[in-house]
Amino acid sequence: MKATARAHANIALVKYWGKRDGPLNLPTNGSLSLTLDGLATTTTVSWEPGLAADEGRFDLCELAGPELAKISRFLDRVRAMRGWEHRARVETANDFPTAAGLASSASGFAALAAAATWAAGLDPAPRELSTLARQGSGSASRSIFGGFALWHRGELADGSDSYAEQVLAPEAWDVRMLVTILEAGPKAVASREGMNRTVATSPMYPAWLATVEADLVAMREAVAARDLEAVGTLAEASCLKMHATMLTSQPPILYWQGATMALMQHVTRLRAAGLACWFTIDAGPNVKVLCAGQDAARVAAELGSVPGVQRVIPCAPGSGVQRL
Numbered sequence: 001m002k003a004t005a006r007a008h009a010n011i012a013l014v015k016y017w018g019k020r021d022g023p024l025n026l027p028t029n030g031s032l033s034l035t036l037d038g039l040a041t042t043t044t045v046s047w048e049p050g051l052a053a054d055e056g057r058f059d060l061c062e063l064a065g066p067e068l069a070k071i072s073r074f075l076d077r078v079r080a081m082r083g084w085e086h087r088a089r090v091e092t093a094n095d096f097p098t099a100a101g102l103a104s105s106a107s108g109f110a111a112l113a114a115a116a117t118w119a120a121g122l123d124p125a126p127r128e129l130s131t132l133a134r135q136g137s138g139s140a141s142r143s144i145f146g147g148f149a150l151w152h153r154g155e156l157a158d159g160s161d162s163y164a165e166q167v168l169a170p171e172a173w174d175v176r177m178l179v180t181i182l183e184a185g186p187k188a189v190a191s192r193e194g195m196n197r198t199v200a201t202s203p204m205y206p207a208w209l210a211t212v213e214a215d216l217v218a219m220r221e222a223v224a225a226r227d228l229e230a231v232g233t234l235a236e237a238s239c240l241k242m243h244a245t246m247l248t249s250q251p252p253i254l255y256w257q258g259a260t261m262a263l264m265q266h267v268t269r270l271r272a273a274g275l276a277c278w279f280t281i282d283a284g285p286n287v288k289v290l291c292a293g294q295d296a297a298r299v300a301a302e303l304g305s306v307p308g309v310q311r312v313i314p315c316a317p318g319s320g321v322q323r324l
Protein backbone atom coordinates (compact mmCIF):
# COMPACT_ATOMS: atom_id res chain seq x y z
CA MET A 1 0.00 0.00 0.00
CA LYS A 2 3.09 2.23 0.03
CA ALA A 3 5.77 2.91 -2.61
CA THR A 4 8.45 5.47 -3.40
CA ALA A 5 9.50 6.49 -6.92
CA ARG A 6 12.12 8.85 -8.28
CA ALA A 7 11.86 10.53 -11.70
CA HIS A 8 13.99 13.12 -13.47
CA ALA A 9 13.06 16.30 -15.29
CA ASN A 10 13.42 16.43 -19.06
CA ILE A 11 14.11 19.20 -21.54
CA ALA A 12 12.46 19.07 -24.96
CA LEU A 13 14.68 19.37 -28.04
CA VAL A 14 11.61 19.44 -30.30
CA LYS A 15 8.99 21.19 -28.20
CA TYR A 16 5.44 20.34 -27.25
CA TRP A 17 3.31 23.48 -27.53
CA GLY A 18 -0.45 23.14 -27.93
CA LYS A 19 -3.17 20.73 -26.87
CA ARG A 20 -5.79 19.08 -29.03
CA ASP A 21 -7.57 17.91 -25.86
CA GLY A 22 -7.27 19.80 -22.57
CA PRO A 23 -8.39 17.32 -19.89
CA LEU A 24 -6.43 14.42 -21.41
CA ASN A 25 -3.35 16.55 -22.27
CA LEU A 26 -3.29 15.34 -25.86
CA PRO A 27 -0.75 17.32 -27.90
CA THR A 28 -1.15 18.90 -31.32
CA ASN A 29 2.33 17.61 -32.16
CA GLY A 30 4.90 14.99 -31.16
CA SER A 31 8.01 16.02 -29.20
CA LEU A 32 11.46 14.69 -28.31
CA SER A 33 13.38 15.31 -25.10
CA LEU A 34 16.44 14.54 -23.02
CA THR A 35 15.92 13.31 -19.44
CA LEU A 36 18.39 14.95 -17.03
CA ASP A 37 20.18 13.27 -14.14
CA GLY A 38 20.63 16.47 -12.11
CA LEU A 39 16.98 17.31 -11.48
CA ALA A 40 14.94 14.68 -9.64
CA THR A 41 11.62 14.43 -7.80
CA THR A 42 11.13 11.73 -5.17
CA THR A 43 7.55 10.84 -4.25
CA THR A 44 6.06 8.44 -1.73
CA VAL A 45 2.41 7.42 -1.93
CA SER A 46 0.61 5.42 0.74
CA TRP A 47 -2.99 4.38 0.27
CA GLU A 48 -4.77 4.55 3.61
CA PRO A 49 -8.23 2.97 3.88
CA GLY A 50 -9.13 5.04 7.01
CA LEU A 51 -8.26 8.42 5.48
CA ALA A 52 -11.17 10.83 4.76
CA ALA A 53 -9.39 12.90 2.08
CA ASP A 54 -6.14 12.85 0.10
CA GLU A 55 -3.25 14.58 1.82
CA GLY A 56 -0.14 16.00 0.19
CA ARG A 57 3.16 17.43 1.38
CA PHE A 58 5.73 19.10 -0.84
CA ASP A 59 9.20 19.68 0.60
CA LEU A 60 7.63 19.09 4.04
CA CYS A 61 4.95 21.78 3.53
CA GLU A 62 1.29 20.78 3.67
CA LEU A 63 -0.45 21.18 0.29
CA ALA A 64 -3.95 22.66 0.00
CA GLY A 65 -6.24 24.38 -2.52
CA PRO A 66 -5.60 23.99 -6.25
CA GLU A 67 -2.26 22.19 -5.75
CA LEU A 68 -3.81 19.44 -3.66
CA ALA A 69 -6.86 19.32 -5.96
CA LYS A 70 -4.59 18.66 -8.95
CA ILE A 71 -2.95 15.72 -7.17
CA SER A 72 -6.34 14.42 -6.03
CA ARG A 73 -7.75 14.53 -9.58
CA PHE A 74 -4.73 12.59 -10.74
CA LEU A 75 -5.17 10.02 -7.94
CA ASP A 76 -8.80 9.62 -9.13
CA ARG A 77 -7.40 8.10 -12.32
CA VAL A 78 -5.38 5.59 -10.30
CA ARG A 79 -8.42 4.85 -8.09
CA ALA A 80 -10.40 4.09 -11.26
CA MET A 81 -7.62 1.81 -12.55
CA ARG A 82 -7.44 -0.05 -9.24
CA GLY A 83 -11.20 -0.07 -8.62
CA TRP A 84 -11.12 1.28 -5.07
CA GLU A 85 -12.02 4.47 -3.24
CA HIS A 86 -9.11 4.66 -0.77
CA ARG A 87 -7.53 8.05 -0.18
CA ALA A 88 -3.77 8.52 -0.15
CA ARG A 89 -0.99 10.35 1.61
CA VAL A 90 1.52 11.83 -0.87
CA GLU A 91 4.96 13.13 0.10
CA THR A 92 7.09 14.69 -2.56
CA ALA A 93 10.41 16.56 -2.70
CA ASN A 94 12.65 18.01 -5.40
CA ASP A 95 16.43 17.93 -5.23
CA PHE A 96 16.58 21.22 -7.16
CA PRO A 97 15.38 24.74 -6.31
CA THR A 98 11.68 24.81 -7.21
CA ALA A 99 11.39 28.56 -6.75
CA ALA A 100 14.09 29.07 -9.38
CA GLY A 101 11.59 28.81 -12.21
CA LEU A 102 12.48 25.33 -13.40
CA ALA A 103 9.52 23.26 -14.49
CA SER A 104 9.03 20.41 -12.07
CA SER A 105 5.73 19.08 -13.41
CA ALA A 106 7.45 16.51 -15.66
CA SER A 107 9.46 14.81 -12.92
CA GLY A 108 6.61 15.41 -10.45
CA PHE A 109 3.83 13.65 -12.34
CA ALA A 110 6.14 10.87 -13.59
CA ALA A 111 7.12 10.09 -9.98
CA LEU A 112 3.51 10.39 -8.76
CA ALA A 113 2.16 8.09 -11.50
CA ALA A 114 4.74 5.43 -10.65
CA ALA A 115 4.48 5.66 -6.85
CA ALA A 116 0.65 5.73 -6.86
CA THR A 117 0.26 2.71 -9.14
CA TRP A 118 3.03 0.68 -7.51
CA ALA A 119 1.61 1.39 -4.04
CA ALA A 120 -1.78 0.18 -5.31
CA GLY A 121 -0.20 -3.13 -6.30
CA LEU A 122 -0.44 -2.36 -10.01
CA ASP A 123 2.49 -2.92 -12.35
CA PRO A 124 1.74 -0.98 -15.52
CA ALA A 125 4.01 -1.41 -18.53
CA PRO A 126 6.21 1.68 -19.18
CA ARG A 127 3.96 2.73 -22.06
CA GLU A 128 0.88 2.61 -19.81
CA LEU A 129 2.72 4.54 -17.10
CA SER A 130 3.68 7.15 -19.69
CA THR A 131 0.02 7.47 -20.80
CA LEU A 132 -1.02 7.92 -17.17
CA ALA A 133 1.73 10.46 -16.34
CA ARG A 134 0.74 12.44 -19.46
CA GLN A 135 -2.67 13.08 -17.93
CA GLY A 136 -1.03 14.93 -15.03
CA SER A 137 1.31 16.98 -17.23
CA GLY A 138 2.06 16.40 -20.90
CA SER A 139 5.82 16.57 -20.53
CA ALA A 140 5.68 13.96 -17.71
CA SER A 141 4.96 11.28 -20.32
CA ARG A 142 8.62 11.61 -21.41
CA SER A 143 10.14 11.51 -17.89
CA ILE A 144 9.12 7.87 -17.48
CA PHE A 145 12.07 7.10 -19.76
CA GLY A 146 15.78 7.76 -19.43
CA GLY A 147 17.98 9.31 -22.11
CA PHE A 148 16.23 10.59 -25.23
CA ALA A 149 12.46 10.07 -25.35
CA LEU A 150 9.96 10.59 -28.14
CA TRP A 151 6.34 11.39 -27.20
CA HIS A 152 3.98 10.35 -29.95
CA ARG A 153 1.21 12.76 -30.79
CA GLY A 154 -1.23 9.89 -31.28
CA GLU A 155 -4.45 10.00 -33.27
CA LEU A 156 -7.09 8.41 -31.02
CA ALA A 157 -9.59 10.54 -29.09
CA ASP A 158 -9.07 8.55 -25.87
CA GLY A 159 -5.30 9.23 -25.90
CA SER A 160 -4.30 5.58 -25.66
CA ASP A 161 -1.78 6.01 -28.51
CA SER A 162 -0.25 9.21 -27.10
CA TYR A 163 2.70 7.94 -25.01
CA ALA A 164 6.46 8.28 -24.99
CA GLU A 165 9.22 5.76 -25.69
CA GLN A 166 12.98 5.78 -25.37
CA VAL A 167 14.90 6.41 -28.59
CA LEU A 168 18.46 6.46 -27.15
CA ALA A 169 19.66 5.16 -23.77
CA PRO A 170 21.33 7.63 -21.36
CA GLU A 171 24.69 5.83 -21.42
CA ALA A 172 24.78 5.77 -25.24
CA TRP A 173 25.89 9.40 -25.65
CA ASP A 174 28.14 11.61 -23.51
CA VAL A 175 26.34 14.95 -23.75
CA ARG A 176 25.45 17.56 -21.14
CA MET A 177 22.59 19.96 -20.65
CA LEU A 178 23.73 22.95 -18.61
CA VAL A 179 20.76 24.46 -16.83
CA THR A 180 21.19 28.12 -15.92
CA ILE A 181 19.21 29.59 -13.04
CA LEU A 182 18.55 33.31 -13.43
CA GLU A 183 17.78 35.79 -10.70
CA ALA A 184 14.05 35.57 -9.98
CA GLY A 185 11.89 37.51 -12.41
CA PRO A 186 8.17 38.21 -12.69
CA LYS A 187 5.89 35.19 -12.55
CA ALA A 188 5.47 33.54 -15.94
CA VAL A 189 2.25 32.50 -17.67
CA ALA A 190 1.52 28.83 -16.85
CA SER A 191 2.19 26.49 -19.77
CA ARG A 192 -1.45 25.37 -20.04
CA GLU A 193 -2.71 28.92 -20.36
CA GLY A 194 0.17 29.90 -22.65
CA MET A 195 -0.51 26.98 -24.99
CA ASN A 196 -4.22 27.65 -25.20
CA ARG A 197 -3.68 31.33 -25.90
CA THR A 198 -1.10 30.58 -28.59
CA VAL A 199 -3.26 28.00 -30.38
CA ALA A 200 -6.25 30.37 -30.30
CA THR A 201 -4.55 33.62 -31.31
CA SER A 202 -1.09 33.33 -32.88
CA PRO A 203 -1.02 33.79 -36.68
CA MET A 204 2.30 31.88 -36.58
CA TYR A 205 0.78 28.77 -35.01
CA PRO A 206 -0.24 27.21 -38.37
CA ALA A 207 3.42 27.51 -39.47
CA TRP A 208 4.46 25.68 -36.31
CA LEU A 209 2.04 22.86 -37.06
CA ALA A 210 3.07 22.70 -40.71
CA THR A 211 6.76 22.15 -39.87
CA VAL A 212 6.98 20.39 -36.51
CA GLU A 213 6.55 16.80 -37.75
CA ALA A 214 9.45 17.23 -40.21
CA ASP A 215 11.55 18.67 -37.33
CA LEU A 216 10.71 15.60 -35.30
CA VAL A 217 11.79 13.19 -38.06
CA ALA A 218 15.06 15.10 -38.53
CA MET A 219 15.68 15.20 -34.76
CA ARG A 220 15.05 11.50 -34.37
CA GLU A 221 17.61 10.77 -37.10
CA ALA A 222 20.14 13.20 -35.62
CA VAL A 223 19.82 11.61 -32.16
CA ALA A 224 20.18 8.10 -33.59
CA ALA A 225 23.33 9.23 -35.44
CA ARG A 226 24.59 11.04 -32.29
CA ASP A 227 25.22 14.07 -34.46
CA LEU A 228 25.56 16.86 -31.88
CA GLU A 229 25.67 19.69 -34.40
CA ALA A 230 22.48 18.51 -36.10
CA VAL A 231 20.70 17.97 -32.74
CA GLY A 232 21.81 21.37 -31.42
CA THR A 233 20.86 23.25 -34.58
CA LEU A 234 17.42 21.63 -34.70
CA ALA A 235 16.86 22.21 -30.97
CA GLU A 236 17.64 25.94 -31.19
CA ALA A 237 15.38 26.30 -34.22
CA SER A 238 12.49 24.45 -32.51
CA CYS A 239 12.86 26.62 -29.39
CA LEU A 240 12.90 29.89 -31.34
CA LYS A 241 9.98 28.80 -33.50
CA MET A 242 7.94 27.97 -30.38
CA HIS A 243 8.81 31.34 -28.82
CA ALA A 244 7.85 33.08 -32.08
CA THR A 245 4.35 31.62 -31.72
CA MET A 246 4.21 32.81 -28.09
CA LEU A 247 5.43 36.32 -28.94
CA THR A 248 2.78 36.69 -31.63
CA SER A 249 -0.10 35.60 -29.36
CA GLN A 250 -2.72 38.05 -28.12
CA PRO A 251 -1.95 39.25 -25.48
CA PRO A 252 1.70 38.36 -26.21
CA ILE A 253 3.64 35.92 -24.06
CA LEU A 254 7.24 36.93 -23.42
CA TYR A 255 9.14 34.61 -21.08
CA TRP A 256 12.58 36.10 -21.71
CA GLN A 257 14.46 38.45 -19.42
CA GLY A 258 17.56 40.49 -20.23
CA ALA A 259 19.83 37.67 -19.05
CA THR A 260 17.94 35.22 -21.28
CA MET A 261 18.90 37.30 -24.33
CA ALA A 262 22.46 37.76 -23.08
CA LEU A 263 22.85 33.99 -22.73
CA MET A 264 21.46 33.31 -26.22
CA GLN A 265 23.92 35.80 -27.66
CA HIS A 266 26.81 34.43 -25.62
CA VAL A 267 26.09 30.86 -26.80
CA THR A 268 26.07 32.09 -30.42
CA ARG A 269 29.42 33.86 -29.85
CA LEU A 270 30.98 30.81 -28.19
CA ARG A 271 29.92 28.67 -31.12
CA ALA A 272 31.41 31.14 -33.60
CA ALA A 273 34.65 30.93 -31.60
CA GLY A 274 34.70 27.14 -31.99
CA LEU A 275 33.08 25.95 -28.73
CA ALA A 276 30.18 23.72 -29.79
CA CYS A 277 27.04 24.56 -27.75
CA TRP A 278 23.37 25.30 -28.45
CA PHE A 279 20.60 26.85 -26.34
CA THR A 280 17.00 25.99 -25.64
CA ILE A 281 14.37 27.78 -23.51
CA ASP A 282 10.99 26.61 -22.20
CA ALA A 283 8.04 28.46 -20.69
CA GLY A 284 10.27 30.58 -18.45
CA PRO A 285 13.41 32.72 -18.55
CA ASN A 286 16.04 30.04 -17.84
CA VAL A 287 18.34 28.98 -20.67
CA LYS A 288 19.51 25.37 -21.05
CA VAL A 289 22.64 24.74 -23.09
CA LEU A 290 23.53 21.50 -24.86
CA CYS A 291 27.17 20.51 -25.39
CA ALA A 292 29.51 17.50 -25.43
CA GLY A 293 30.55 16.02 -22.08
CA GLN A 294 34.20 16.98 -22.68
CA ASP A 295 33.30 20.67 -23.18
CA ALA A 296 30.88 20.94 -20.25
CA ALA A 297 33.27 22.54 -17.72
CA ARG A 298 34.38 25.24 -20.17
CA VAL A 299 30.86 26.05 -21.35
CA ALA A 300 29.55 26.11 -17.75
CA ALA A 301 32.26 28.61 -16.73
CA GLU A 302 31.34 30.82 -19.69
CA LEU A 303 27.61 30.74 -18.86
CA GLY A 304 28.31 31.44 -15.18
CA SER A 305 30.14 34.65 -16.14
CA VAL A 306 27.04 36.20 -17.78
CA PRO A 307 25.48 38.90 -15.52
CA GLY A 308 22.18 37.77 -14.00
CA VAL A 309 23.11 34.07 -13.92
CA GLN A 310 22.83 32.82 -10.37
CA ARG A 311 23.83 29.25 -10.87
CA VAL A 312 24.62 26.67 -13.57
CA ILE A 313 23.55 23.05 -12.98
CA PRO A 314 25.38 20.61 -15.29
CA CYS A 315 23.18 17.61 -16.14
CA ALA A 316 24.15 14.37 -17.88
CA PRO A 317 21.51 12.15 -19.51
CA GLY A 318 19.42 10.71 -16.68
CA SER A 319 17.61 7.44 -16.05
CA GLY A 320 13.90 6.75 -16.27
CA VAL A 321 11.54 6.42 -13.32
CA GLN A 322 12.82 4.08 -10.61
CA ARG A 323 11.41 2.40 -7.54
CA LEU A 324 13.34 3.22 -4.38
Ligand code: PMV
Binding pocket: 011, 012, 014, 015, 016, 017, 031, 103, 105, 106, 137, 138, 139, 140, 191, 192, 282, 283
Ligand atom coordinates in the same frame (compact mmCIF):
# COMPACT_ATOMS: atom_id res chain seq x y z
O1 PMV B 1 3.52 19.55 -20.01
P1 PMV B 1 3.93 20.90 -19.52
O2 PMV B 1 2.81 21.67 -18.96
O3 PMV B 1 5.12 20.77 -18.58
O4 PMV B 1 4.43 21.78 -20.80
C1 PMV B 1 5.72 21.72 -21.32
C2 PMV B 1 5.95 22.82 -22.31
C3 PMV B 1 7.40 23.07 -22.70
O5 PMV B 1 8.26 22.84 -21.61
C4 PMV B 1 7.54 24.55 -23.09
C5 PMV B 1 7.83 22.25 -23.90
C6 PMV B 1 8.10 20.79 -23.66
O6 PMV B 1 7.95 20.03 -24.63
O7 PMV B 1 8.51 20.40 -22.56
